[in-house]
Amino acid sequence: MRATVSVPGKVSLFGEHAVVYGEPALVAAIGKRLTVSVEGRSDKLIKIAAMDLQVPGVVLTFNEESPELIVETDYGKIVGAVGYVRKAIEIVSGRLGKKGGVNVTIRSEMPVGAGLGTSAAVAVGTVAAYSLLMGEELSLSEIAHLAHQTEKAVQGLASPMDTSVATFGGILYIKPSAEPVVEKLSIARDLPMVIGYSEREFRTSDLVKKVRALREAYPDIVSSTLKSIGMISQRAKDALVSGDVESLGRLMNINHGLLDSLGVSSKSLNDMVYSARFAGAIGSKMTGAGGGGCMMALCPGREVEVSTAIRIVGGMPFRAAVSEQGLKVESIDR
Amino acid sequence: MRATVSVPGKVSLFGEHAVVYGEPALVAAIGKRLTVSVEGRSDKLIKIAAMDLQVPGVVLTFNEESPELIVETDYGKIVGAVGYVRKAIEIVSGRLGKKGGVNVTIRSEMPVGAGLGTSAAVAVGTVAAYSLLMGEELSLSEIAHLAHQTEKAVQGLASPMDTSVATFGGILYIKPSAEPVVEKLSIARDLPMVIGYSEREFRTSDLVKKVRALREAYPDIVSSTLKSIGMISQRAKDALVSGDVESLGRLMNINHGLLDSLGVSSKSLNDMVYSARFAGAIGSKMTGAGGGGCMMALCPGREVEVSTAIRIVGGMPFRAAVSEQGLKVESIDR
Numbered sequence: 215m216r217a218t219v220s221v222p223g224k225v226s227l228f229g230e231h232a233v234v235y236g237e238p239a240l241v242a243a244i245g246k247r248l249t250v251s252v253e254g255r256s257d258k259l260i261k262i263a264a265m266d267l268q269v270p271g272v273v274l275t276f277n278e279e280s281p282e283l284i285v286e287t288d289y290g291k292i293v294g295a296v297g298y299v300r301k302a303i304e305i306v307s308g309r310l311g312k313k314g315g316v317n318v319t320i321r322s323e324m325p326v327g328a329g330l331g332t333s334a335a336v337a338v339g340t341v342a343a344y345s346l347l348m349g350e351e352l353s354l355s356e357i358a359h360l361a362h363q364t365e366k367a368v369q370g371l372a373s374p375m376d377t378s379v380a381t382f383g384g385i386l387y388i389k390p391s392a393e394p395v396v397e398k399l400s401i402a403r404d405l406p407m408v409i410g411y412s413e414r415e416f417r418t419s420d421l422v423k424k425v426r427a428l429r430e431a432y433p434d435i436v437s438s439t440l441k442s443i444g445m446i447s448q449r450a451k452d453a454l455v456s457g458d459v460e461s462l463g464r465l466m467n468i469n470h471g472l473l474d475s476l477g478v479s480s481k482s483l484n485d486m487v488y489s490a491r492f493a494g495a496i497g498s499k500m501t502g503a504g505g506g507g508c509m510m511a512l513c514p515g516r517e518v519e520v521s522t523a524i525r526i527v528g529g530m531p532f533r534a535a536v537s538e539q540g541l542k543v544e545s546i547d548r
Numbered sequence: 549m550r551a552t553v554s555v556p557g558k559v560s561l562f563g564e565h566a567v568v569y570g571e572p573a574l575v576a577a578i579g580k581r582l583t584v585s586v587e588g589r590s591d592k593l594i595k596i597a598a599m600d601l602q603v604p605g606v607v608l609t610f611n612e613e614s615p616e617l618i619v620e621t622d623y624g625k626i627v628g629a630v631g632y633v634r635k636a637i638e639i640v641s642g643r644l645g646k647k648g649g650v651n652v653t654i655r656s657e658m659p660v661g662a663g664l665g666t667s668a669a670v671a672v673g674t675v676a677a678y679s680l681l682m683g684e685e686l687s688l689s690e691i692a693h694l695a696h697q698t699e700k701a702v703q704g705l706a707s708p709m710d711t712s713v714a715t716f717g718g719i720l721y722i723k724p725s726a727e728p729v730v731e732k733l734s735i736a737r738d739l740p741m742v743i744g745y746s747e748r749e750f751r752t753s754d755l756v757k758k759v760r761a762l763r764e765a766y767p768d769i770v771s772s773t774l775k776s777i778g779m780i781s782q783r784a785k786d787a788l789v790s791g792d793v794e795s796l797g798r799l800m801n802i803n804h805g806l807l808d809s810l811g812v813s814s815k816s817l818n819d820m821v822y823s824a825r826f827a828g829a830i831g832s833k834m835t836g837a838g839g840g841g842c843m844m845a846l847c848p849g850r851e852v853e854v855s856t857a858i859r860i861v862g863g864m865p866f867r868a869a870v871s872e873q874g875l876k877v878e879s880i881d882r
Contacts, residue, residue, distance in 0.1 A: 432798075432799070435776050435779045435780055436802075438776045438779070442772045445772070470809070471807070471809025474805035475801070475806045476805065479805075480822075481822040481823070481825075492815060
């Protein structure tokens with residue numbers, strides 16, 4: 215028996231880093247997907263094959279009873295995904311009170327580890343496909359919850375944002391607090407975007423630490439910047455709902471500069487951001503934790519020009535509109 | 549008879565644009581100078597020869613009695629300097645109650661119209677040299693005042709900052725208000741800098757308007773950014789006095805991002821700013837109104853590397869430490 219699901223990647227539209235300090239943020243599912251396929255085995259082994267379209271595949275096998283990993287090749291960042299698969303299977307097995315050996319195959323249309331939420335997508339996809347294989351249809355909320363538990367278990371700390379948007383799709387507005395507000399937005403029009411990718415030089419945790427250190431050194435300046443980013447998310451929410459694309463673009467430009475002032479942008483990100491504007495983007499900004507990784511450009515009708523501009527400065531462009539489609543069951547073969 | 553004076557250029561260290569909205573700023577005289585030489589003529593003509601080291605010279609003649617300009621060549625931005633020379637002569641003549649024909653020769657070690665305060669330097673230099681030629685030794689305060697009157701008359705509006713720093717040298721801290729605070733700082737140590745120049749694409753007045761429009765569209769976000777820039781000037785003042793070069797560098801980086809968020813940076817400025825950091829600068833930022841023009845990098849011991857990096861991305865680098873030397877009388881030949 216085999217169950218296959220697909221899960222969207224995400225971009226952080228507004229509010230990255232500031233969300234860590236309680237400011238609102240906006241995250242959107244994109245039309246690039248990650249597919250998780252789970253097939254039953256007669257033994258208790260768990261075998262994971264991860265095929266990132268960007269890097270050669272990697273195949274890993276481990277025995278549920280022992281902590282040993284049998285790594286057949288360790289090439290590519292996708293190796294990191296293995297931890298999420300293993301933990302998701304463990305958590306779902308615990309929830310369902312049953313478990314079995316499986317072959318897990320992961321395919322990604324996006325670069326992995328680039329801030330596009332691939333780890334959350336792996337967690338959501340594994341929870342969904344593995345529970346289907348075990349004969350249980352969990353609710354979307356429960357899938358999102360178990361996937362968030364998975365991320366927390368692997369990373370120590372995780373926002374529920376990435377797993378939520380991967381599960382439900384669309385655009386989520388989140389305002390963190392003791393009782394966080396999460397609101398799914400109905401947006402007035404399509405948002406055709408080009409995403410530019412460059413190699414990441416720093417880890418998310420290091421960038422979060424960098425902002426924290428800057429905030430400690432210059433508390434009033436940096437706190438004010440983080441608050442401004444929160445105000446941008448607020449204004450952007452209104453602009454999304456009313457379909458004011460021009461304003462969204464301007465807010466992206468402002469937000470990029472503020473992130474730059476926090477020290478989380480990079481030469482490669484700035485090159486792509488400014489090239490995109492030069493090529494006619496209404497707005498562009500880095501997206502995610504920064505230190506390399508992805509930027510996005512809002513550029514209706516100028517996708518070709520903006521893609522070319524990003525490629526010229528050494529980035530890898532791909533088109534990815536905001537997508538309403540969240541988790542999708544692709545097939546169940548019995 | 550001939551009087552020759554030299555006047556330093558300036559960089560805006562911190563606070564550009566925000567100073568328009570009442571926030572404090574820091575401006576420094578640099579070790580690149582503009583020389584104004586004034587020679588008496590037997591007739592009433594005023595002949596101006598402007599030799600920018602960056603562009604071919606331009607020679608202009610005009611008759612004090614008529615508004616006509618005889619332009620022998622119109623190449624280069626230095627033509628703009630002519631208005632300042634003419635107005636300065638008019639204002640000093642009015643103040644002294646006497647006038648005469650002169651040959652004025654201007655030489656600049658800096659690019660003109662790049663935000664390095666060359667128009668203020670021309671005004672200060674002309675006021676000083678022309679009054680000396682007329683046999684009057686004005687006080688520095690009076691020279692600064694008449695030069696500021698000159699800038700106001702030519703531009704309609706002018707901050708007294710540029711003419712003050714050109715006259716007195718060093719670093720000035722200014723807090724605008726009904727009774728502006730202007731304070732000359734004693735700095736703890738040398739500040740070796742590399743300045744990078746690229747062609748300007750926009751005029752100062754257009755950039756000031758652009759910030760105003762952004763502030764009207766997003767008042768809370770932009771006001772908060774302007775206030776943050778003011779806080780940076782405040783912190784930078786302390787860092788200058790105590791000689792905390794590391795903090796100055798970090799504050800430059802923060803300030804650059806905030807200026808970027810105001811939409812006044814450019815691809816060429818960002819290229820130079822990030823290349824300089826890559827080459828080992830402690831901090832770097834655009835300086836002045838932006839839209840192209842100059843950036844500066846604080847890079848003690850790394851001047852060669854940073855200069856090379858700026859040249860690689862198409863900028864013109866030159867070294868220019870902060871200088872205590874203001875207006876200087878070079879020679880008076882009778």
